[in-house]
Amino acid sequence: MKKVIVIGNGMVSYKFCEKFAASEKFTDYKLIVFGEEPRRAYDRVHLSEFYDGKTSEDLSMSSANWYEDHNIELHISEMITEINREDKTVANHRGDIYSYDYLVLATGSSAFVPPIEGVEKEGVFVYRTIEDLEATEVYAKKLKAEGKTEAAVLGGGLLGLEAANAVKNLGLNAHVVEFAPRLMPRQLDKGASDMLQSKIESMGLKVHLSKQTQYLQGDKAIEGLQYVDDTELKVDMLVVSAGIRPRDEVARECGLEVGTRGGIVVNQKMETSDKNIFAIGECALLNSMIYGLVAPGYDMAEVAVQQITGGDAVMPESIDMSTQLKLIGTEVASFGDALNQSKEDIDEIIYENKRNGIYKKINISKDGKKLLGGILIGDSSDYNSLFQIYSNGMKLPEAPEDLILGSRGGDEGGLLGDVMDLPDGAQICSCESVTKGQICSAIENGEATDVAGVISCTKAGTGCGGCKPMVTDLTNATLKSLGIEVKEGVCEHFDLSRQDLYKIIQVKGYTKFDEVLDNHGNGGHGCELCKPLIASLMATIHADTANEEYAIQDSNDRFLANIQRNGTYSVVPRIPGGEITPEKLIALGEIAKKYDLYTKVTGGVRIDLFGATVNQLPLIWKDLIAHGFESGHAYGKSLRTVKTCVGSTWCRYGMDESVSFGIELENRYRGIRAPHKIKGGVSGCIRECAEARGKDFGLIAVEGGWNLYLGGNGGATPRHAELFAEQIDNETVIKYLDRYLMFYMRTAKPLQRTAAWQERLEGGLDYLKEVIIEDKLGIAEDLENEMKTLVNKFKCEWTQAVNDPEIMKRFNHFVNSKEEDSNIVFVPLREQKMPEPWK
């Protein structure tokens, strides 16, 4: 067995291992990988997402066991300091010696820090590793605590802008300082750069061009940049992102040939000056160039694997440097000869729209036959198509400007027409070098049956992800051409969609999760995705509460309460329409006092009691039920509240009794289980004090009846409900709502709110009207009957629980002790309490 040692554990190193592991000859080799960073290879391309809440594990290139599972020895936090080419061994920083048959240098690059006076000052960082980002974050927090807010990024290239975005995400004012007279000088022309600059400035970043820094101001910590033109910029922090330097130290010391400006010299086979040593990625100097992009790095990894295992792949003569990415919210793409550098005669076609912040340029050969390159700013949706036309030398339309302006008049169609018209050799994913032919054949020979399958077996779309729309189109088109329906399984245990499961449970009358899993699933035990889904479906179909088969309920449904930060629960009794008597209000207060609960009025016009231990829940509910309260289902994927304004009962503007109708609706739909939570609102006039249009269903009283709005929500993606019917009476409102909610419950995806469901409904609102109002599908009566059953069979599940000794057994923290969890600690907050903060 031959030994291959890989020095470096970045993206290209991982790709090398991945490609090696996929090779037929893999079992003849033993791979040993050394990385000096303390973690497995991660995605540096998306590094700025680290400040968006992604963890290093989210960014990791592989799962925790990947190396072990593939029998590859991974040494992290180990730096190789010496190569002995004569003995064919390497030594790490501790002096341990390892021998190799082949050595692969994937040492990558380090951030280039220009020799400016004062770069050693406190508050100066580079942007390269997760550790760099962590250190920057700590410093930024310290600055903010001191009321300091200004941070500069040195370098207006691709990485510099990424770094500026990261700095902005840290909550600081970001200044981009660039030596050249334009941003991204290597990829963009002046017009594109100007457009990018104005987009970036509109996001609140400052751009300083043609600025050369002479020294950094400040004593111990940086206080500003002094430019050579005698101007200055006062900043409290500096992130240097002025380029990269290949890591060639260890190669240089063992006598391998390196370039005058750094980089390990390799030939087209990725061999260094020693035939047993290869160099790949950003440390390799190929064609006298360092390629700082992922796609060529991955190609190098492939070539090296092949060369070691006896294949004959070599790097192509010309290497594609096309890029498509999103920088600070702005789409940027450049491909081919974007800067008119080729010797060919070129005609430029430029479209510039300052109003919308869009700049598009294509370079066409003088004879009008070939697309040579281009730049897209602000809208890169045509990048994939343009790139295909460019890289496959496809014929251009009669009027090549249509490529960026779209066909004006005449038939509408994509630039490419049908994705299936692309040649089989067309490269769809340039990061992973995946062709159209490979994607289609993965489906045709049964290796993949959906987009996720195609991605996992071809790796297409796992790099920058820009090709995903095209991969999806190709997958769906290929499936269609094979007559296969596109699958929508809910999880690894079921290939069926929620809608299919609904029908199956309804027809077969299943009442146990095991029956569904055994007869229609893929075996195993189920999981946290399919269990609560099937629990919800059974509750809807059989008009049951969440107390049936409690082990498959979502844990909030299992304890009929919302779990809070410290493992205690909140208690929310129903207060229909927000109307409550003084007696009940007093009772709520007395109960909250008795159990020492934190009390707050919620956004949904009711009162939330926090801090109940699992043992206390039934006691609290017994008291609440004795005072006439019932469950508010705040813990369920079910109706929460119907918010109302006071309406014509009191309000001098009110057109109708919004409170009365709101109470009626809340009592009608309480307890029903749905794909997601449902909220309603009823306003007594067009002033809309109940914010009904931000709810799943909303009513506004107008002259002559109610206007009914459907499919709104607040949340992460707020959406106003759409006007569905006008001036209808109470009875019609209920008829339409019964049909609408039941139709939603039957057909939506798991955890899909009405807004998202409605938005994706083919045919949109018009189709919905046809189904609900005109009964086009002939199901209106079924829908109404199903809803009536649910309404008639309503039971308060907390009343059910406190009266059933079997159910009550659930509410103990320990199965073998009556004690409570001693781990729960509260601290005072204003005049109440809160959980001890997380450390």
Next chain:
Amino acid sequence: MEEILNKYRTIKLEDVNVWFKAASIKAFPKDGGACVKYKDLQIAVFNFERANKWYACQNLSPEKNEMVLSRGMIGDHNGIPKIACPLHKKTFSLETGENLNGDLPPIAIYPVKIENENVFIGFEE
């Protein structure tokens, strides 16, 4: 908090020298879990009735150090038995304790045996 975390460590079957009788098997839900108190430890015990197997782990979720794992949903991922924390649905293998969908530290796993319809948890003291 460190202190609490350090109290839990995986016990291998061969190292068990104390079998603690927790409760009757009837006290545990089918295909679900419950929490057992042993001295000052909280151990989550799960009954995988479909496979007639039992597993035990620390009740402490390593994400935010809350005593909640026993209240989570059980299931499997590619055949690996797992528990999903009820707070943010972080899942852990009940065979190795490893976090299956993130980079949280592994949880401690304890051996379980069933004798005369009683559940015993193995400790090393």
